[in-house]
Amino acid sequence: MTKISLKTAEEIKMMAEGGKKLSKIKAELAGAVKPGVTTLELDNLAKDLIKQAGGKPSFAMVPGYRWATCININDTVVHGIPNDTKIKKGDKVGIDVGIYYFGFHTDTSTTTVANLKSQIPNPKIEKFLEIGRLALKRAITQAKPGKRIADISEAMQTTVEGGGYSVVRALTGHGVGRQLHEDPAIPCFVVGDPNKSIKIIPGMVLAIEVMYNAGTSEVVYKNDDGWTIATADGKISGLFEETVAVTQTGPVVLT
Numbered sequence: 001m002t003k004i005s006l007k008t009a010e011e012i013k014m015m016a017e018g019g020k021k022l023s024k025i026k027a028e029l030a031g032a033v034k035p036g037v038t039t040l041e042l043d044n045l046a047k048d049l050i051k052q053a054g055g056k057p058s059f060a061m062v063p064g065y066r067w068a069t070c071i072n073i074n075d076t077v078v079h080g081i082p083n084d085t086k087i088k089k090g091d092k093v094g095i096d097v098g099i100y101y102f103g104f105h106t107d108t109s110t111t112t113v114a115n116l117k118s119q120i121p122n123p124k125i126e127k128f129l130e131i132g133r134l135a136l137k138r139a140i141t142q143a144k145p146g147k148r149i150a151d152i153s154e155a156m157q158t159t160v161e162g163g164g165y166s167v168v169r170a171l172t173g174h175g176v177g178r179q180l181h182e183d184p185a186i187p188c189f190v191v192g193d194p195n196k197s198i199k200i201i202p203g204m205v206l207a208i209e210v211m212y213n214a215g216t217s218e219v220v221y222k223n224d225d226g227w228t229i230a231t232a233d234g235k236i237s238g239l240f241e242e243t244v245a246v247t248q249t250g251p252v253v254l255t
Helices: 011-032 039-052 123-141 151-161
Strands: 067-074 076-078 092-101 104-113 172-175 181-188 207-214 219-221 230-231 237-247 250-253
Touching: 011 039, 011 092, 011 104, 011 237, 011 250, 039 067, 039 092, 039 250, 067 076, 076 092, 076 237, 104 123, 104 172, 104 181, 104 207, 104 219, 123 237, 123 250, 151 181, 151 250, 181 207
Parallel strands: none
Antiparallel strands: 067 092, 076 230, 092 104, 104 237, 172 181, 172 207, 207 237, 219 230, 237 250
């Protein structure tokens, strides 16, 4: 049984404060992605920035996980553990980060490329990332009263597949609030009868997450750490996510 925790206007205001801080942290982390930097250095930066913001790293509160971020390079889809791997020129780097601030979590992700300033961007990767950003933008517009979760999923699926890529089917976005992962699940594709999908109502706060691959939708566990999930065909994957509050007047992006 799905149990959705609705937030009051006051609680959404609190979450917006944390989300604003997290948005700045995400931007700083994305700006720090450069060839030669290790994923652990990015994680340590995230820890410092979250501490300075007066929050705690949400991800480090997940049992068995002690890092502030998940850093996803090239074929890694989600849950890439920060380590001493050096980022190389031209690598696709996904950054997923959350903050626990005044009793509430917010969660956000972005994907970028480790380019040198003098380097000409790779048009193939740029197009791939542009589709992910567009899919998230379109999905967020559906997060309003009167719509259903399937409307969010459909916006992601049609945009990604329209660009010639695949949405990840094994993973979902989620509700967020006092817990990092709450109901409802938000798939990147339409599951079952859309008319039976959960209705969107004011007070919901959703981590809307576009997870998609350049190749097929299949994913596999990589390494033996029990966390890292990668594309089955070794092609790149992308991740874009915002925490979004549903209000009477429509979606409000908190991150």
